[in-house]
Amino acid sequence: MTTTAAAPSLAELVESLAAEGVLGESWRAAFLAVPREVFIPEVIWREAGDDLMPLRRCDEPAEWLHRVYGPHYVVTQVDDGSPAGPDGRGRVATSSASRPDIVALMLEAGRVEPGMRVLEIGTGTGYTAALLAERLGAGNVTTIEVDPQLAERARVALTTAGYGEVTVITGDGAQGYPEGAPFDRVLSTVAAPQVPYSWVAHTCPGGLVVTPWNSAYKPAGLLSLTVESDGTATGGLVNTTISFMPLRDQRIARPAVADVVRDTDAPEVSHTDVHPSDLCNGDDAPFAIALEVPGCHREYEAATGDDDRWRVWFLDAGSQSWARFDYQPNADHWPVQQFGPRRLFDEATAAYQRWDHAGRPSVTRWRFILTPEGQRVELAPERRKHRP
DSSP states (O other), X not given: OXXXXXXXXXXXXXXXXXXXXXXXXXXXXXXXXXXXXXXXXXXXXXXXXXXXXXXXXXXXHHHHHHHHHSSOOEEEEEGXXXXXXXXXXXSSEEEEEOOHHHHHHHHHHTTOOTTOXXXXXXXXXXXXXXXXXXXXXXXXXXXXXXXXXXXXXXXHHHHHTTOTTSEEEESOGGGOOXXXXXXXXXXXXXXXXXOOHHHHHTXXXXXXXXXXXXXXXXXXXXXXXXXXXXXXXXXXXXXXXXXXXXXXXXXXXXXXXXXXXXXXXXXXXXEEOOOHHHHHSSSXXXXXXXXXXXXXXXXXXXXXXXXXXXEEEEEETTTTEEEEEXXXXXXXXXXXXXXXXXXXXXXXXXXXXXXXXXXXXXXXXXXXEEETTEEEEEEOOOOOOOOO
């Protein structure tokens, strides 16, 4: 592999990942061999208020390299390839290069070994496919991307970096790739609230399907499923800190308050002694609520004055339902407003109480089961502690 001008930054990146403990020796050589900058387009985007502002390598080369080799995710496409704002500004990020530590975490979770055949869902820039190709051989890697422009750009980048034998398919990743099946691993770099069964069907018995899982209520976690000989797959979350772009046909609505709440709405007002920290903080309760309250997104609105009055919104764009919790200091009951066909705060509270009555199970006790009939999530029995 030809050394690039950014090689010192690449070496520093790998050293930092190793120091964090997210990059083991089995992947270290691959990360050192693959120049990340080859896979990042000349124009990326950074946040600028409510917009995403283009950052061009030719204008700010040092800043561009800093973002490429720093501990950041890099927005590589906005608004599905057609920036909606003036001067190339974007409204919504629709493709990105994941943070290097997240890439390392996912590859480690995949337990990929030399000789395995891997299907990657969501090619994006092609960077992860290149890492897989460096470790496994390019002929053992197939990657599928729904966006034709992204797929073509990834093909060019992979060829430039020396991995032209990677099979890049332009198509719907939710359908998998039956022509190349079966695979030892299916690794998705896009979040799937409902894991497509095709990924299970195209994986060898004993193989793994690893994908980010997401919901409107709770940010993503990393899901690992083991495929059984009967064609089912079971597993659970192995990480609850990661975030990925969603499958395009499973995009989750996360509306702003103004998208749902209207001045003419006449909400029902009640009071509660349930604090929203119980409903929103940590991993365990929010995960249980997310399973039972589909489509509900929450927004925190900070206090604007000195009296520490803040609020939490619960929003469902599909039904135009909303709820608003208003925190008032030095109180033990707080007002709640709810509007629409759903009573979102009541739904979240009921789900929280069921989780509480079940013994407050951790997120790792929930098991995902994939069958041809679909996906379900169940609470696994608690393991009894054996006395010595």
